Amino acid sequence: MGIEILQTTALPINAALQRDYTVHALWQTADKAALLKDIAPRIRGMVTSGGVGADRALIEALPKLEIISSFGVGYDPIDIDCAKERKVIVTNTPDVLTDDVADVAMALMLAMMRRIPQGDAFVRQGRWLKDKLPLTDKLGGKVMGVVGLGRIGQAIARRAEPFGVEIRYFGPRKKADIAWQYYGDLVAMARDVDILMIACPGGKETEQLVNAAVIDALGSKGYIVNIARGSVVEEPAMVDALVNGRLAGAGLDVFANEPQVPEALLKLDNVALAPHVGSATHATRAAMGQLVLDNLAAHFAGKPVLTRVV
Ligand code: 8YV
Numbered sequence: 001m002g003i004e005i006l007q008t009t010a011l012p013i014n015a016a017l018q019r020d021y022t023v024h025a026l027w028q029t030a031d032k033a034a035l036l037k038d039i040a041p042r043i044r045g046m047v048t049s050g051g052v053g054a055d056r057a058l059i060e061a062l063p064k065l066e067i068i069s070s071f072g073v074g075y076d077p078i079d080i081d082c083a084k085e086r087k088v089i090v091t092n093t094p095d096v097l098t099d100d101v102a103d104v105a106m107a108l109m110l111a112m113m114r115r116i117p118q119g120d121a122f123v124r125q126g127r128w129l130k131d132k133l134p135l136t137d138k139l140g141g142k143v144m145g146v147v148g149l150g151r152i153g154q155a156i157a158r159r160a161e162p163f164g165v166e167i168r169y170f171g172p173r174k175k176a177d178i179a180w181q182y183y184g185d186l187v188a189m190a191r192d193v194d195i196l197m198i199a200c201p202g203g204k205e206t207e208q209l210v211n212a213a214v215i216d217a218l219g220s221k222g223y224i225v226n227i228a229r230g231s232v233v234e235e236p237a238m239v240d241a242l243v244n245g246r247l248a249g250a251g252l253d254v255f256a257n258e259p260q261v262p263e264a265l266l267k268l269d270n271v272a273l274a275p276h277v278g279s280a281t282h283a284t285r286a287a288m289g290q291l292v293l294d295n296l297a298a299h300f301a302g303k304p305v306l307t308r309v310v
Pocket of ligand 1: 049051071072073074097279
């Protein structure tokens with residue numbers, strides 16, 4: 001038996017993992033408790049994703065666990081405090097997905113503001129032959145407030161600027177090397193911008209950060225784009241504002257309870273919806289998978305991991 005690892009979810013690197021390790025597939029096991037009881041004392045590594053994560057109960061069930069290698073940049077469903085307490089290394093897959101996620105942010109923003117999905121349906125349904133679509137809103141000249149100017153937030157801002165969009169940002173602190181206007185108060189920024197671009201990490205610290213007060217401050221001409229986590233937005237307040245014309249539109253790749261999407265959103269014309277596909281290209285998913293493998297390999301070769309969270 002080689003090094004034994006626990007895998008919590010299917011990934012594009014299943015074959016490579018099975019080649020290099022003795023893999024126990026938790027997600028394919030009906031009686032998870034029985035499997036864990038049997039293998040727990042031998043598990044040295046865990047492979048999970050930014051969607052599935054690893055909670056305290058799971059981490060604590062694995063006394064020999066050394067590393068959690070996670071697929072995805074976001075690690076909000078991994079109990080980081082517990083990993084720290086148990087001295088378990090946690091790695092994620094930053095950088096390799098930044099460009100793709102920023103591309104989807106731009107695509108959703110334009111799709112929503114210019115009603116691209118509606119236009120597509122209009123053409124397909126033959127309605128163009130006897131009707132015209134209503135005019136839409138112009139992107140150039142708008143002010144975008146980025147919530148969380150990290151790697152992805154900056155990549156979105158750099159894409160938006162050549163479209164004639166003015167950038168401002170909100171975050172826990174002003175960044176020394178950034179000239180864009182900073183706000184320490186999200187409601188104040190929402191009042192001053194047209195588009196709220198949500199690009200911050202998920203988790204407890206940002207839960208419902210974009211709440212009813214922020215949405216009110218953004219106002220009936222404002223737009224929300226969220227490529228971060230559904231948990232960052234007070235979703236019922238956003239849906240209510242969209243339904244009642246107190247928000248102009250939303251472009252959403254993530255949802256509070258995905259893959260469940262609030263029924264009311266499905267009926268709206270002023271939203272563009274995507275099924276959490278920010279990083280979902282062949283090239284990027286392959287690079288993310290490789291990084292998961294490389295982090296594991298480095299650790300088990302006694303070397304420093306490449307992209308450590310804690
Ligand atoms: C992944 C993501 O789809 O990187 C992230 O944080 O949300 C996406 O790239 C997800 O982590 C896979 O479950």
